Amino acid sequence: MKKTPVPADIVGYDASNFRKSITINAGSKQGVKPNDIVVSDNALVGKVTTVSGRSSVVQLITDPAARIPGRVVQTREQVIVEGNATAFCKLKYAPRWAQLKKGDDIVTSDIGGLYPPSLPIATVVENELKSGALFQSVKVLPRVNISKIESVLVITN
Amino acid sequence: MRWLTFLxxxxxxxxxxxxxxxxxxxxxxxxDLYFPLVVFYSFLTDMKRNTFANWLTGMSKDLFSEGSFGINSVFFIATGFFIWSFREMLYRGHLVTQILITFIFSFIYNVVYAIHLAISFHSLCLSETIWMIFCCSLYTAMSVPVLFWIFGRFQPTQKLFFIQG
Structure with a gap:
């Protein structure tokens, strides 16, 4: 499967405070399709949700609807990275026995087939283990600071 | 109300x-620049125009936002109706009233929107969301003096002070 990167500039941001998406100036005419993944600085930014002729909407990893299969590099635990409309994300289903610590890296997992494996997503900044809980509560910081980037690469299949 | 100006x-x-x-x-x-517009037209216009203006404002926000299309239209129409229904009790021309009403209703609107999101996606953190709602509402209210002045330059705002109903 050949993957071709399409460079694009960010031309718009979401009008709502609770949704995190960007509009880029590459669309179907440049070969962009829904579910193509978007990267910047060698890290995951999000995935394309809506495509028109010369522009597309990208759902960011911090969007509350975003769920990305991930893996902790240091412990190899399988997790789900979930956006929550802030600058941070949460790890879902991080087992309570996982030895997570601040600075651990989270990368994409190819489970589901949407994302390529081993693409950096985020870094662990805080984890808490509540008594009786099945899973840890883990806060992660995305590798890409969305507010600082101006252009992205869309990886088209 | 001048519709071309509004658009x-x-x-x-x-x-x-x-x-x-x-x-x-x-x-x-x-x-949220849309919200002061909802408050301004709820203060200024009658029920029918207010509803239509808020519907257009909500649709516009929906167009530029991810999520369920039409959700902001419903929330803006409801907010506009509540503000319109008790606007006679308020001294609408005073800046403090405008700022406070914008802050309070922006806060309520954001809480309702956050509840809708929490039900849909189960992924919001309570403390961070409340803090964000407070910051957004405060920031929106702080933009009121400038925005109301700009809106007032283009629309007949004397109704805010003198005409009842």
């Missing part, structure tokens, strides 16, 4: 909100 204002707000507001964010919070 021009709405167009400019949509452009600013989706391209420029990002540069003046406070953490995750950016001012």
């Amino acid at each position: 021009c204002i709405l167009f400019c707000i949509s452009l600013f909100q989706s391209t420029q507001m990002h540069w003046i964010n406070l953490g995750p919070a950016v001012p």
Whole structure:
């Protein structure tokens, strides 16, 4: 499967405070399709949700609807990275026995087939283990600071 | 009420909100320029015009936002109706009233929107969301003096002071 990167500039941001998406100036005419993944600085930014002729909407990893299969590099635990409309994300289903610590890296997992494996997503900044809980509560910081980037690469299949 | 002026204002707000507001964010919070427009027209116009103006404002926000299409229209129409229904009790021409009403209703609107999101996606953190709602509402209310002055330049605002109903 050949993957071709399409460079694009960010031309718009979401009008709502609770949704995190960007509009880029590459669309179907440049070969962009829904579910193509978007990267910047060698890290995951999000995935394309809506495509028109010369522009597309990208759902960011911090969007509350975003769920990305991930893996902790240091412990190899399988997790789900979930956006929550802030600058941070949460790890879902991080087992309570996982030895997570601040600075651990989270990368994409190819489970589901949407994302390529081993693409950096985020870094662990805080984890808490509540008594009786099945899973840890883990806060992660995305590798890409969305507010600082101006252009992205869309990886088209 | 001049509809052409309203549509021009709405167009400019949509452009600013989706391209420029990002540069003046406070953490995750950016001012919602649509909301002062809802409050302004709820203060200014009668029920029918108010509902239609708020519907257009909500649709415009829906167009530039991810999520269920029409959700902002419903929320803006409801908010506009509540403000319109008790506006006679308020001294609408006073800046403090305008700021307070914008803050209170923006807070309520954001809480309802956050509840809708929490039900849909189960992924919001309570403490961070409440803090973000507070920051957004405060930031939106702070933009009221400038925005109301701009809206007032283009629309007949004497109704805010003298005409009842």
